[in-house]
Each structure stands twice: as structure tokens, then as C-alpha cells.
Amino acid sequence: MYEIVKNVIDSKRYALGDMLKKIDTLWVQGDITDEQKNELVTLAQTNADPENSNAPLQKQIEEIAKKHLVLEETVTALSATVQKIKETVESGGTVVPDPEPPVTEEYPAWEPYNGIPPVPYQVGSKVTHNGKKWESMVPNNVWEPGAFGVDQNIWKEVV
Known part of the structure; x- marks a missing residue:
């Protein structure tokens, strides 16, 4: 089993997370030794292709970052509106809503x-x-x- 896993790792056609789970499973089953496990883990981490392993995660991170920017802009605008209303009320004035921004x-x-x-x-x-x-x-x-x-x-x- 050691040689088969090593050949797959050398091919660089694997997802790192899946490969590490497979190595752990083989070790728990007693199919590979501690030394072989450590060697395969190191080799798998070194040879991992980010496109196979992290692409979906990277896309999720980019989407979250976009949403974060939109949320930050919304919170900033809402905070400014709340502050304006608070100042108006404290000075005894009447709150007049701002016109709707253009769509x-x-x-x-x-x-x-x-x-x-x-x-x-x-x-x-x-x-x-x-x-x-x-x-x-x-x-x-x-x-x-x-x-x-x-x-x-x-x-x-x-x-």
C-alpha cells in the first residue's frame, strides 16, 4: 500500500485533505509504519497542487471577502444615518428622511x-x-x- 500511495502522491493528482485521511486510515489499520506515515504526510503536503486541494476554499474566501465589503459599506451608511437622526432629535428638530438613493x-x-x-x-x-x-x-x-x-x-x- 505504501508504494501505491507514494505513486499517487508523486502524480500530484489528489486533494490534500483526502490524501491525509487515506494515510491516517492506512496507518490505523496497520498497513503502513509510523515512519512511512510521516514520510507520506510530508511528501503529500510538499507535492499538493493548490488547484486540487484549495480551489473551492479559495473561492469561498473570495466570496466572503466581497460580502464583507458590502456589509461594511452598509454598516457605515447606517451608522451615519443613526448619528444624524440622534443629533436631530437631541437638538429638538424633526427627523426628515433622506430621499431614496438612485437604484x-x-x-x-x-x-x-x-x-x-x-x-x-x-x-x-x-x-x-x-x-x-x-x-x-x-x-x-x-x-x-x-x-x-x-x-x-x-x-x-x-x-
Whole structure:
């Protein structure tokens, strides 16, 4: 079993978490020695391909980071509103609600970058182009959505 596991690790075609569980199972069953277990764990950790092991986790982290930024902006805006209301009430004034902010479209029309601010599209930027919704997959994206096909990983078509 040791040689089989070692060959799989050498191929670099495994998810690190799954491989470590397999090594532990073989060790508990007595199929490999303590020394073999330690060697395989070290080898597995060294040879792990992040794309196979951490890609889903990294995507989750990026999504959480995006949501965190939105939440932070919302909390900041709400705090400012509460402070304004508090100051108005304490001074004996009447609270008049602010007008509703204009609704911004989640997928605005794509605009070609002309070299002046605002900056090019960033990772996660959303646009509509040629009747389709797109999300930028790269930073500083100046390319037209769909112009190079979906295989180029520049824009991801949102279904």
C-alpha cells in the first residue's frame, strides 16, 4: 500500500485533505509504519497542487471577502444615518428622511476602457454586454466580454 500511495502522491493528482485521511486510515489499520506515515504526510503536503486541494476554499474566501465589503459599506451608511437622526432629535428638530438613493443596476452596460478613470474592470465586476451578463475574472480587465470566447477566463458568462 505504501508504494501505491507514494505513486499517487508523486502524480500530484489528489486533494490534500483526502490524501491525509487515506494515510491516517492506512496507518490505523496497520498497513503502513509510523515512519512511512510521516514520510507520506510530508511528501503529500510538499507535492499538493493548490488547484486540487484549495480551489473551492479559495473561492469561498473570495466570496466572503466581497460580502464583507458590502456589509461594511452598509454598516457605515447606517451608522451615519443613526448619528444624524440622534443629533436631530437631541437638538429638538424633526427627523426628515433622506430621499431614496438612485437604484444602481447590478449588471450595468459594459463600457470600453478609454484610459481615464474610473479604473478598468476588476475581479468580480459585473456587466451586461450583447444581451448577456458577465463577471470579470481578472484584475484591470479592459477586454470586451465574450470577444475571446469563454475559454480564456477573462470574463465568465453569468447564467
